[in-house]
Amino acid sequence: MLLNETIDIQNRVARYCKSGIEEDIPGVTKNRLHNYRRLIYNIVDDTMSTAFPITKEWLSRDEWDMLVSDFLANHSAQTPQVWKLPSEFYSYVKNNNYANRFKKEALNDLLFIEWIEIEVHTTPDISVPEYKADGDLLSDKLILNPHFRLIQLTYPVHNHHAGEASKNRGNWYLLIYRNQETNAVHFMQLSQLYVFIIEQLTDNPMSVSDLIPLINTAFGIDDEATLLANLKPFIESLAAKTVILGYSNK
Amino acid sequence: MKTNSIGIGFRKDFADEFIDNSNFSPDFVEFAPENWVDMGGYWKKILDKVTEKYPAICHGLSLSIGSAEDLDMVFLKKLKKFLDQYNIEIYSEHLSYTKAENAHLFDLLPIPFREDAVKHVVNRIKKVQDFLERPLVIENVSYYTPVAAEMSEEEFITNIVNESGCKMLLDVNNVYVNAFNHNYDTKAFIDSMPLDKIAYLHMAGHTKVSDDLIIDTHGQAIIDPVYDLFDYTVSKINPVPVLLERDFNIPETNELITEMSRLKEITTKHWEGVKCF
The missing domain is CATH 3.90.930.50 (Outer Surface Protein A; domain 3)
Incomplete structure (x- = not known):
């Protein structure tokens, strides 16, 4: 078991990386921890930019940055697979009503359709029952x-x-x-x-x-x-x- | 897997090369299971082709062996099925944590070098090995700051490897990066590693972002001092597979072939005729 002190230190590092808000963390080298925050932010930003290119183009730079920043800070990512994270991003944006805040009513639908395209493209292969190429439209x-x-x-x-x-x-x-x-x-x-x-x-x-x-x-x-x-x-x-x-x- | 073999990370960015380029023939490939578990359609077909053509190693990203969080048994079950499906014998992970307070962070955060963390990681390595029914190979990671350390990095790694009985993936570039960032001697560090426990080696390029900081980007060619450290490392260990990592800024394939050839020259120089013991 980790000691509570070690858990607390690990959590402080993680919280700083998510929010960018300074935490009191012992034994760190000055001006180095921000590299983790930057790397994590870039991973989330790149992942969402790749998944939602049309949404990103539609929103202003400030709006996009706010979505990525708020998502990283406020959402606890549940999937260990980063390529599935856009699904959580879509839900976060929808549930927190950014469409109204930005006065962009179609935002949720646009994110949804961009995510569903990925989901259908990647969805695990499902076996199909035996079939024949030709048949009778009415009876088969x-x-x-x-x-x-x-x-x-x-x-x-x-x-x-x-x-x-x-x-x-x-x-x-x-x-x-x-x-x-x-x-x-x-x-x-x-x-x-x-x-x-x-x-x-x-x-x-x-x-x-x-x-x-x-x-x-x-x-x-x-x-x-x-x-x-x-x-x-x-x-x-x-x-x-x-x-x-x-x-x-x- | 042959011991004196040179592989490369399989990435979607240059996936076609693995299938279509007859001049490009790595001895094996490595990929992150997180990027492929649950994947169907086009990319699954590509992965199937690649794993039919090359022996494969899996190198995980999100196990978060150093977390206080419980192990993600749902993902581990999927992972086990995936490793079995693709006949993966070697599964490696990073000595880091990627999850805290119930949130995945998708980057490799530095575990505090502390005795309780050693015990915790050892315990989790054993659990993972038991569940997956295969050895877990642990990699030394690059880090940009220590966090509340109470022992050295080499003590931390060595204690974990020795106490858990796991194998080690020694990333030579990470040793170079850490030595530069934290001012220590690269060869002394290599000497202090449990060299008889090495399962395979990683080599990669990095990016120097300031006079006193290198970031482990896997986005550049390997530099000569890292080749020199690789030469030194190879001279100290039995033959093992060697993996070239290139994740970003993918160059022309010929450049990757040249890098793999240079790695092979070094390993052959030291290992040709050597029998494993």
């Missing part, structure tokens, strides 16, 4: 690529500059997925109906025939022919993007 189950996130935004930061997006408050639904072949991450804006379909397929692989009564119930669409005519190109588009990997009749 559709097998989804599991490397995706469905998200809802309040501002359309995915296709507008964040400043402009702030003027377009609403409900924006996005599918963010990792191409199964190239591993590149792509965004696709969806209507609520298509979100519903992907959610159903995520919960349980099913065929279009299985989907139709569920859609009828949820959205009151009972014109099956029109629905099928709309679903077919959507499903084909998802297949071309590897969001749907293929078919299964098991």
